[in-house]
Amino acid sequence: MREPLIQFKNVFKRFGDNHVLNGTDLSIYKGEITTIIGKSGGGKSVLLKHIIGLLEQDSGTILFEGRPVSDMKKAERKALKRKCSYMFQGTALFDSLTIYENIALPLKETTSLSDSEINRRVRDKMDQLDLHGIDDKYPSQLSGGMKKRVALARALVTDPEIILFDEPTTGLDPIRKKAVHEMISDYQQKFGFTGVVVSHDIPDIFHISQRVAMLNDGRILFEGNPVQLAQASDPDVKEFIQGLYINDGN
Amino acid sequence: MLRLSILISPITALGRGATFIVQEMGRIAMFFLRSFALIFSRPFQINKTTQQIYFIGAKSVFVICLTGAFTGMVLGLQGYYTLVKFGSTGFLGAAVALSLIRELGPVLTAIMVTGRAGSAMAAEVGIMRISEEIDALETMDINPLRFLVSPKLAAALISMPLLTALFDVVGILGGYLTGSLLLGISPGVYFMRIETSVIMDDVTGGFIKSVVFAVVIVTICCFQGYFTHTRAEGFGAKGVSLSTTSAVVISCVLILITDYVLTSFLL
Numbered sequence: 001m002r003e004p005l006i007q008f009k010n011v012f013k014r015f016g017d018n019h020v021l022n023g024t025d026l027s028i029y030k031g032e033i034t035t036i037i038g039k040s041g042g043g044k045s046v047l048l049k050h051i052i053g054l055l056e057q058d059s060g061t062i063l064f065e066g067r068p069v070s071d072m073k074k075a076e077r078k079a080l081k082r083k084c085s086y087m088f089q090g091t092a093l094f095d096s097l098t099i100y101e102n103i104a105l106p107l108k109e110t111t112s113l114s115d116s117e118i119n120r121r122v123r124d125k126m127d128q129l130d131l132h133g134i135d136d137k138y139p140s141q142l143s144g145g146m147k148k149r150v151a152l153a154r155a156l157v158t159d160p161e162i163i164l165f166d167e168p169t170t171g172l173d174p175i176r177k178k179a180v181h182e183m184i185s186d187y188q189q190k191f192g193f194t195g196v197v198v199s200h201d202i203p204d205i206f207h208i209s210q211r212v213a214m215l216n217d218g219r220i221l222f223e224g225n226p227v228q229l230a231q232a233s234d235p236d237v238k239e240f241i242q243g244l245y246i247n248d249g250n
Numbered sequence: 251m252l253r254l255s256i257l258i259s260p261i262t263a264l265g266r267g268a269t270f271i272v273q274e275m276g277r278i279a280m281f282f283l284r285s286f287a288l289i290f291s292r293p294f295q296i297n298k299t300t301q302q303i304y305f306i307g308a309k310s311v312f313v314i315c316l317t318g319a320f321t322g323m324v325l326g327l328q329g330y331y332t333l334v335k336f337g338s339t340g341f342l343g344a345a346v347a348l349s350l351i352r353e354l355g356p357v358l359t360a361i362m363v364t365g366r367a368g369s370a371m372a373a374e375v376g377i378m379r380i381s382e383e384i385d386a387l388e389t390m391d392i393n394p395l396r397f398l399v400s401p402k403l404a405a406a407l408i409s410m411p412l413l414t415a416l417f418d419v420v421g422i423l424g425g426y427l428t429g430s431l432l433l434g435i436s437p438g439v440y441f442m443r444i445e446t447s448v449i450m451d452d453v454t455g456g457f458i459k460s461v462v463f464a465v466v467i468v469t470i471c472c473f474q475g476y477f478t479h480t481r482a483e484g485f486g487a488k489g490v491s492l493s494t495t496s497a498v499v500i501s502c503v504l505i506l507i508t509d510y511v512l513t514s515f516l517l
Contacts, residue, residue: 052389081391092386095377106390109397158390 005030011060022218033195038215085160091151093139100135125153288396298401307409318417322424343440344447346425360463368471372497375475376490410464
């Protein structure tokens with residue numbers, strides 16, 4: 001039996017009286033793209049933030065390669081963090097830095113690469129994401145969709161092993177959405193990274209996902225592949241999927 | 251039973267308040283110590299520190315000169331009309347210089363820097379917090395304290411003594427303007443009294459104060475911005491505005507309190 005790369009075991013998290021994660025169990029496997037779906041405000045982003053260590057669970061265990069993250073030494077946690085990259089829902093680009101500086105920042109601050117090598121890597125990502133002629137612009141001068149692509153370029157520039165995407169295509173037009181999905185898929189096939197995507201782009205996102213998990217009321221209601229999801233008999237899962245199809249006009 | 255709870259609740263509130271203050275002071279102290287230690291971590295952030303010296307130091311020069319000049323001028327006026335009653339106007343230079351070098355120079359410079367640069371620091375860091383930029387730094391394994399706070403702290407430690415020295419010099423010239431040029435005290439007497447009364451300990455004491463105030467301003471202002479998201483009374487833009495207000499008020503109050511404590515040790 002395969003061992004999950006990342007595993008949530010009975011994880012609880014609450015903010016005041018709001019119980020966001022309520023005994024969450026989830027497995028994420030190496031080299032696969034796992035998509036997390038669920039209602040807005042249901043704790044999907046909170047779940048992602050637990051993976052990268054931005055939030056700590058109130059109780060329960062998060063395992064990385066079978067080891068509880070809470071038992072890891074500081075250096076081990078640092079090494080784990082370096083393997084991960086996170087694309088924020090609101091992009092979280094640095095307003096006071098130019099687009100080029102934003103994308104180059106993780107390489108400049110965390111590696112000892114030469115300026116020419118950093119420049120080559122940044123240019124590569126900008127070309128792949130169709131980001132031309134905006135090197136010296138600031139995030140506030142870009143459209144929402146373009147900011148998303150810059151954030152994606154920043155997340156990919158370090159060639160991480162695990163990438164967490166928090167709604168990577170929200171606000172993009174259908175053509176750009178397709179391009180971003182294809183790019184995530186192409187990169188995943190090329191480099192074999194492990195991806196965790198929070199998305200509402202159903203059914204498009206299923207074309208690039210090997211696994212889907214549905215978070216409902218702080219618990220994973222469904223976990224399996226997209227075909228199994230389509231055949232799910234759970235009324236809440238069916239209602240959610242059908243609701244999305246109706247809203248999308250499909 | 252009701253009577254007992256009425257008696258106990260103020261004591262409980264007092265204890266809770268005292269515990270909160272002690273905890274908060276501990277958090278602020280740790281925030282400062284970590285930021286200070288990270289100034290010396292390699293690679294040194296020379297570019298960022300230079301930019302901050304420009305922002306905190308160079309861009310404050312005009313306002314420091316302006317306030318320094320008028321503080322010196324008003325000291326010259328007030329000092330003259332006080333000393334004239336005792337027939338000791340010759341001591342005006344000493345009175346102006348000692349007041350400025352020991353007290354007013356460091357304190358007023360710190361308050362002006364708090365208003366000009368400290369409030370901007372709190373707002374900048376606060377906005378970075380609410381727009382998840384600080385979270386983004388953490389996910390990239392970039393230490394936010396090293397990236398954001400350490401260059402500001404280093405820059406303030408360099409800039410504040412220089413700004414204080416500038417304030418002192420401009421203030422002494424302001425005192426000369428009113429004391430000698432307007433009210434007729436001999437310039438030779440004015441400057442001779444300064445030379446004979448000011449000793450190196452006065453200057454060193456003023457600089458020690460300016461360094462401590464630099465620590466207070468950067469630590470309090472960045473701390474308020476950094477923890478904007480934990481404020482119970484406001485989120486988002488409102489939280490940033492409250493953090494900025496708190497940063498300025500707390501910094502100014504602490505500058506005056508630490509000034510008293512330092513003066514009592516230095517005298």
